[in-house]
Amino acid sequence: MSISVTKRSEDYAKWYTDVVQKAEMADYGPVKGTMVIRPYGFALWENIRAIADRMFKETGHVNAYFPMFIPESYMHKEAEHVEGFAPECAVVTHGGGKKLDEPLYIRPTSETIIWSMYKKWINSYRDLPLLINQWVNVVRWEMRTRLFLRTTEFLWQEGHTAHASFEEAEIETKKIIEIYRVLAEDYMAMPVYVGKKTDAEKFAGAVHTYSIEAMMGDMKALQSGTSHNLGQNFAKAFDVTFLSRENKPEYVYATSWGVSTRLVGGVIMTHGDDKGLILPPKIAPYQIVIVPIWRTDEQKVLLMEEVAKIKLQFGREDIRSLVDDNDQVSAGWKFNQWEMKGVPLRMEIGPKDLEKNQVVLVRRDTGEKHFVAVENLFSMVKHLLGDIQNNMFQRALKFRNDNTHEVDNYTDFKRIIESGGFVKAFWAGDGKMEAKIQEETKATIRCIPFKQSQSGTCFYTGKPADTYAIFGKSY
């Protein structure tokens, strides 16, 4: 298998698919729209998942598992929800060799089934808040497959919480979007705009939706995580009430929120280059790959002894390392392969290095080479991994900021959207205008950022505007 990929500048979509497959992140499943997450891609997902799971637990959430089969009638209980989701569901009509009395929908998201259970579990304010999350597969029918980004079945977490007041639910909604921001920026090195969705873009059944929005290497937006304040919509649909402290029955307040394997696509497209993946050290399956280089068997024995020591020391220092001692391929081929797989650091060691008691470290993000004495190796590796993590974030942030343009008129807006990038502009329009802009330019409002400093004039209506919005074409 050749280990070069299409250049990003030639065909970005092709580059993406090439990288995903050549780095052995994922493959197409036999059923149209489905994806196999291969071990290397799954290891990345496991690391992302472990970080998010820890943050959820630190903020009082617990995991559970709800069935994936939803009775058809449940899907129809919340009006906006059914309209948003029913058309993209997979439907089970037969089970155990018989036609079912009622068809079962495979969860596209689990609000309905979870709120049907919450009705059983919630009676009084003492049962609240209920802070449950689950890591599961969901199905939303897709015809145009894009590995990690758009597949019929994907993996995600979905949090579903129940509260005694709208304010409490709102605090939860914001707490989660902050967790998502930290996950994206501090671990995945992927800068995001954090803000509110417009009514046109919010979740089907939500009062409002917050999201994190990242810019990919082709300057398109990736909605990377959403957190919804559902108000009392699902409690009303499923008749879930609680006795308040004042002993009054009241509908429960809800939130839901999720991130998915789409994040893996986000990592690839935020950092990848024409040599393949570049993985942030904090989430990389392997942080350093060790490539010993020998000619004779005698050299190999000496080298492998030293390499084994170094590998063990990496383990003790919680550095994830891998030794590539395959003798079927050349060192050059290995370098290319591990560059394709985006391992943050490569360590080379040959007989001459061994004599000098040194190794060579090569950074994946910059290509920089360092000759390092073995005695300084571990502190140097830690330093470099930190520096790579930081550099990757700063580089992505600069790219995002350089390609986010402020405009004050629709002509400039169209020109910038056409040439690629985000638009940051004051906005006082409505949903119809959003639809019109989308029709004309394919751009949508990604979010109204939380961080707002001043007011101005709407670029589209010319009216005074309290807030600016981020526009972009999106995945």
Place this chain on the structure above:
Amino acid sequence: MSISVTKRSEDYAKWYTDVVQKAEMADYGPVKGTMVIRPYGFALWENIRAIADRMFKETGHVNAYFPMFIPESYMHKEAEHVEGFAPECAVVTHGGGKKLDEPLYIRPTSETIIWSMYKKWINSYRDLPLLINQWVNVVRWEMRTRLFLRTTEFLWQEGHTAHASFEEAEIETKKIIEIYRVLAEDYMAMPVYVGKKTDAEKFAGAVHTYSIEAMMGDMKALQSGTSHNLGQNFAKAFDVTFLSRENKPEYVYATSWGVSTRLVGGVIMTHGDDKGLILPPKIAPYQIVIVPIWRTDEQKVLLMEEVAKIKLQFGREDIRSLVDDNDQVSAGWKFNQWEMKGVPLRMEIGPKDLEKNQVVLVRRDTGEKHFVAVENLFSMVKHLLGDIQNNMFQRALKFRNDNTHEVDNYTDFKRIIESGGFVKAFWAGDGKMEAKIQEETKATIRCIPFKQSQSGTCFYTGKPADTYAIFGKSY
């Protein structure tokens, strides 16, 4: 909610369901046959999963994710497999609002879809072995639901490995059944017989199957984990060949193996008593519950200060603890509740204990009380947790051994099976005889244990027998 349960001696099945629900381990889902795993039950599963996952990774396995949709045609490629599984599948006939050209089966197990992918990935002996595992949901249609034991959808791990020889596959199959034994005995404190299934009981599509078999509190057997040597059956069905070292195309050898959320049922039925669950410390969500007991607010302030210190120290010592400072219920009610939930140790502390600088520790397994000076608390808790783990295993082992009877004739066999327990007997019969015995007694051969010391005379045929078998009624 009352926190007493049906006595085991009255109605074991009812006792089980009561405990599962009152300990908030699981609940029935809205679709018949489905189960909701509640946070407390899921936390137990997460601990079991983490231990198994670590052992898989330590032995070179990696995780991945394969789609749950299997084209109908794939299910039919391996003759025994389709016969075994197709009748219990759930079938998707509609997706994205349209009828599908080919119905999709939801995985009852993933051999077929995984081997369709292995065909793409395996070319040469250099690609072998391939050691992949996944943690996923599967569906097998069930009409008689038993929470954790028998549900339409359940969670499990399924390992699927590919090898260059039958011997290598055999080593893998045995390695895994040993991992399962360690998981069951050393972590879940659940003694198991480890052995081979007869042809009648093996997996649909396997050359042979190994299993671990545990005895539940009602003396019935729970098949708790299986490991299959699949020979070349699936490689032939999916035409997966590799070029050997001798450059000859050869069919690949396969194994598959799994444990499921059924293990949670095993823990409950191995250890539970009429007060509820008893959880082995190594897998318990909380190893110790701290119940402070006060009358006045002043006392509460003093107590909670000390409790906070102790709780922090538990955290530093990697002891999983929980403080129950709920002031809506009595201490007695709390004691009952945490006994129902099976927390291995309870710590009580009141104003008088505070004065004397001591606490009270109560063991869930024996009810024993210990007055312990705070300065000795942490070493004492560690000691007791170890002792509880050990005692639970020894107690279960004694129960299993006391209720496993050697017989040398069918009359005794029938009497023992009738009154409950396992039969250990020399066996030289065939599949037809097994079927006949099952028809007459409901007992099956659980396994032919690996550990065999001598030969004897078959209790059923009177012929010389090389091996003894373990018989029992099973879940």
